[in-house]
Structures are given as structure tokens and as C-alpha cells.
Amino acid sequence: MQQITVLLAEDNDLVRKEFRKILEKEDDLVVVGEAKNGRQAVAMVKKLRPALVLMDIAMPLLNGLQATCQILKAFPATKILMLSAHSDDVYIEESVKAGAMGYLIKHCSAELVCDAIRKVQQGKTFFSPSVRHHLRKRNWKT
Numbered sequence: 001m002q003q004i005t006v007l008l009a010e011d012n013d014l015v016r017k018e019f020r021k022i023l024e025k026e027d028d029l030v031v032v033g034e035a036k037n038g039r040q041a042v043a044m045v046k047k048l049r050p051a052l053v054l055m056d057i058a059m060p061l062l063n064g065l066q067a068t069c070q071i072l073k074a075f076p077a078t079k080i081l082m083l084s085a086h087s088d089d090v091y092i093e094e095s096v097k098a099g100a101m102g103y104l105i106k107h108c109s110a111e112l113v114c115d116a117i118r119k120v121q122q123g124k125t126f127f128s129p130s131v132r133h134h135l136r137k138r139n140w141k142t
Contacts, residue, residue, distance in 0.1 A: 019113065102116050
């Protein structure tokens with residue numbers, strides 16, 4: 001079984017720790033680092049070279065969209081899975097434009113988070129069911 005290395009980029013300590021707990025229960029998912037802001041996420045990707053970044057969209061110093069653009073410019077093979085409490089069209093559209101391959105709503109299940117990481121790592125897109133339903137109503141392809 002090949003392991004997927006993950007960097008958690010989330011400014012809320014409690015949320016970040018909960019995501020770490022979820023991922024640590026999985027044999028194929030390995031958290032290699034945690035970033036509290038966008039600048040730190042970019043620096044940690046350069047240093048740790050994770051396969052995937054679980055990226056909060058709203059972070060201090062450099063938001064998740066800006067951090068995603070910088071990471072993908074320097075390391076285009078890195079997969080980005082955006083994480084947000086918001087399901088607004090603008091956030092979703094900007095995430096996809098920045099290069100994120102998926103978009104998760106923070107209150108999703110642990111199983112969904114792990115499934116999303118695996119699918120995005122395989123090169124597939126992944127959107128939370130509520131986001132996917134909303135995008136289909138707008139005729140977006142997911």
C-alpha cells in the first residue's frame with residue numbers, strides 16, 4: 001500500500017488537530033506537517049514535498065487561494081484539496097481557478113475527507129456532496 005503524504009494547512013488549532021486525528025487512523029495517509037497560515041503552508045511544501053495539501057481557504061498572512069497558486073507554480077505535481085466552511089459560488093470557482101482539485105465543506109464526515117484525499121491523489125476531482133449538487137444545478141462539470 002502506497003502512503004499519501006499530507007500537509008494540513010488550517011489556522012484554527014482545534015480544527016487542524018481534529019483533521020490530524022482523522023487522518024492518523026488511516027494506514028495509507030500520513031500527516032507530514034501542519035501550517036497555521038498560507039505563508040507557512042508554502043514554505044512547508046517546499047521543505048516537506050507532500051503529495052497533497054488539505055488547504056483552508058481563509059487563513060491569515062496568505063489565504064488558501066494565494067497559497068495554492070504559489071505552491072502549484074513551484075510544485076505542479078502537488079495536489080490541493082480546498083477546505084472551507086463556505087459553499088459560496090465565488091469560493092468554489094476561485095479554488096478551481098487556483099488549481100485545487102477538490103473542495104470540502106468542513107463539517108463533512110471523516111470517511112468523506114479520507115475518500116476525497118484518495119481520489120484527488122489519483123488525479124480525480126472531488127467536491128463535497130452539497131457542493132457537487134449545487135454545481136450541477138449551475139451546469140458545472142464535477
